[in-house]
Amino acid sequence: MENQVNWLIENRTSVLVLIFVIARLISAVGLTLDLAVCKGCLSLTMLDLEGHIDFHNTQVAATDFGNHKTALPAGVLYPRSVADVASLVTSIYKLSGGGSNLTVAARGHAHSLNGQAQAEGGIVINMGSMKGGIRVDKKGMYAEVSGGELWIELLNATLEVGLAPKSWTDYLYLTVGGTLSNAGVSGQAFRHGPQITNVYHLEVVTGKGDVLTCSKHHNAQLFHAVLGGLGQFGIITKATVALEPAPHRVKWIRVLYSDFKTFTQDQENLISRPEEGELTFDYVEGFVIVNNGGLLSNWRSSFFSPQNPVKVSSLNTTGRVLYCLEMTLNYMHENFDKVDEDVTWLLSSLHFIPGSVFMTDLSYVEFLDRVHTSEIKLQKQGLWDVPHPWLNLMVPKSKIHEFDARVFKDILRNTSSGPILIYPMNRNKWDDKMSAVTPEEDIFYLVGLLRSALRSERRGGPNSEEFLRDQNERILDFCNREGMGVKQYLPQYSTESEWKKHFGGKWNRFSEWKATYDPSAILAPGQRIFSRPARSPLAL
Structure with a gap:
């Protein structure tokens, strides 16, 4: 007995570390069991992120404004930078080659109507946690804004220098990236067009995890694809929006x-x-x-x-x-x-x-x-x-x-x-x-x-x-x-034939863009436009 006590005293540091590790394993067993159900999720816990992924409180991203469809994701990413978004998408894209069914949905203010910003069993990105700030160029008459910022926040920032965006939606508590992924219309559209025609540049994370900038003159195909693209080709992380003098x-x-x-x-x-x-x-x-x-x-x-x-x-x-x-x-x-x-x-x-x-x-x-x-x-x-x-x-x-x-x-x-x-x-x-x-x-x-x-x-x-x-x-x-x-507008179809009819002559181009920018079809699954390609099984 005395020898055992002496051994414990001599190795007390190692014993304390062992007790700590065992305690952490016991407390994390619930998380481990959850991740075992989700192919690929365990590897996501090892990502080096500025923000974090929450695998517990996922109910917060299971519903939307429509209050009609519920889809529980496996996790919710709270990014602090575009690098976080790119790291997640890159990892899931690589996992898709081995059979993972993980998908990704960007969630702004959750004003979708029928689960369009949901990812059942996948990862939802809370875009509102990535506040990149708003930079207003008064001379150039434009503003650079994070895709997760609300339009009301952009309005308040631009009004400080006497400017404002040209085109609006009727409701301002929507994210910039969210409305630009649809169109963004209101009573000003007859003069200025929808919000998507009042954008100069975008920063986009594609379905491969690439971070690309684009405009009408640079990466123009991606620029045109993403604007009004229902989130199918990339996640808008930054936009340069046209401004005009703001009336009083x-x-x-x-x-x-x-x-x-x-x-x-x-x-x-x-x-x-x-x-x-x-x-x-x-x-x-x-x-x-x-x-x-x-x-x-x-x-x-x-x-x-x-x-x-x-x-x-x-x-x-x-x-x-x-x-x-x-x-x-x-x-x-x-x-x-x-x-x-x-x-x-x-x-x-x-x-x-x-x-x-x-x-x-x-x-x-x-x-x-x-x-x-x-x-x-x-x-x-x-x-x-x-x-x-x-x-x-x-x-x-x-x-x-x-x-x-x-x-x-x-x-x-x-x-x-x-x-x-x-x-x-x-x-x-x-x-x-x-x-x-x-x-x-x-x-x-x-x-x-x-x-x-x-x-x-x-x-x-x-x-x-x-x-x-x-x-x-x-x-x-x-x-x-x-x-x-x-x-x-804000379409709610569920079959490929309906989507083909909706896009009409644009369907072939739309499909080609999908194959180019999101070949594994991991982005915006809640739109129910494209099915995931078949893959071989993936082991954890």
């Missing part, structure tokens, strides 16, 4: 129509005005009121003030499908005395219901961030984190009246589950070299059914997720049956 304030105007033909004619005339030499609105959108029990219950209360010349009740619109044209005119403080005159002149060419002009004046930031204000109110009411069975369609101009008759006045008649946007865009403001697809006509309409389901609604009830998704299917069936030439 905005006149925000809404007018009403009861005749759809008149409504669309006025919208089309507004977006067709010459850009130079003629005064025009800076933003043009619209929405449909299909369940009108009085405007007060449908419009934001900010539009009802003592300055409005006509009482809402005097419009006598109850029970009618109405169309609202929404416009803004931006201005600087020094032009305040002239802005009302300009608005009056612009409105004089429109044919809305007499007395239905509602106008408010607010700062440029307040206007751009308007949806976030509504978000805060809905969160307080518990109505934000609910299922969102949204459907966004691009409808050719020649078919929009047929769409109105069948969808707005029939399928959606007497429903009230969220905004229904409708506004036209000019196709010549889009770059056909890019992956994003649109209808082939010169003018097409964005129709957004931005509806929310109530969890408390009985199954099949008019505000239930099942009912709203059934309506979406009826709308899509109608469009397909009648050959409307409609394209989905």
Whole structure:
């Protein structure tokens, strides 16, 4: 016994180390068992990263804004640099050659609708943890921004020097890389095009793990592939975004129509005005009121003030499908005395219901961030984190009246589950070299059914997720049956034949780009566009 005690004293350092190692192994056994289920995950724990991979708390990346699909990843990467992203993708690309089924999805603000930013059993990259900072070049009129930054953060940074991006989305709490992987549209797109046409350079991590810079003149094929490419060819880690002088304030105007033909004619005339030499609105959108029990219950209360010349009740619109044209005119403080005159002149060419002009004046930031204000109110009411069975369609101009008759006045008649946007865009403001697809006509309409389901609604009830998704299917069936030439924006297809039809003449090129930049099909599996190629088994 004495000899054993003496041995322990003489080797106490070794004994303590052994006890520490055993304790760590016991505490990590759960993780080891988890990794044993995931082919290749064990090797990822050995990556030299500035950030880290969390293999435990993966539920945070299993859902999205749509609240419809759940897909649990094996791990979540919280990168601190582009090197972290490249290291992960390179490792998974190499593992794919030996049979690993690991995939990678870049997750921004998780505003996808049907699992597009999910990677079941794979690795999700939390892009928001990679804040690379924002550099604004006032003289060059551009900003360099990390792909994980939010547009609201970019706006705040550029406003410090009196500048702002040209093209927007209606909601600013989205990542730069996320919207550029789709298109990024709002009421400014008729003038400036979508966000993807207002980018000078990109930094991209391809599906092989290569870190490449690209532009229209350097690695142009990758540049055009990634913009609107649904995350299939690379992860956007940095972007150089075009800027313009930022206005100080905005006149925000809404007018009403009861005749759809008149409504669309006025919208089309507004977006067709010459850009130079003629005064025009800076933003043009619209929405449909299909369940009108009085405007007060449908419009934001900010539009009802003592300055409005006509009482809402005097419009006598109850029970009618109405169309609202929404416009803004931006201005600087020094032009305040002239802005009302300009608005009056612009409105004089429109044919809305007499007395239905509602106008408010607010700062440029307040206007751009308007949806976030509504978000805060809905969160307080518990109505934000609910299922969102949204459907966004691009409808050719020649078919929009047929769409109105069948969808707005029939399928959606007497429903009230969220905004229904409708506004036209000019196709010549889009770059056909890019992956994003649109209808082939010169003018097409964005129709957004931005509806929310109530969890408390009985199954099949008019505000239930099942009912709203059934309506979406009826709308899509109608469009397909009648050959409307409609394209989905933020598409939600699940078969290769559907994707081929969606991309049309761009499909072959799209497939070739995939083979070039992501040959193992490890990127953005949640889009469900490409299947993984068969590989031989891989041992841990």
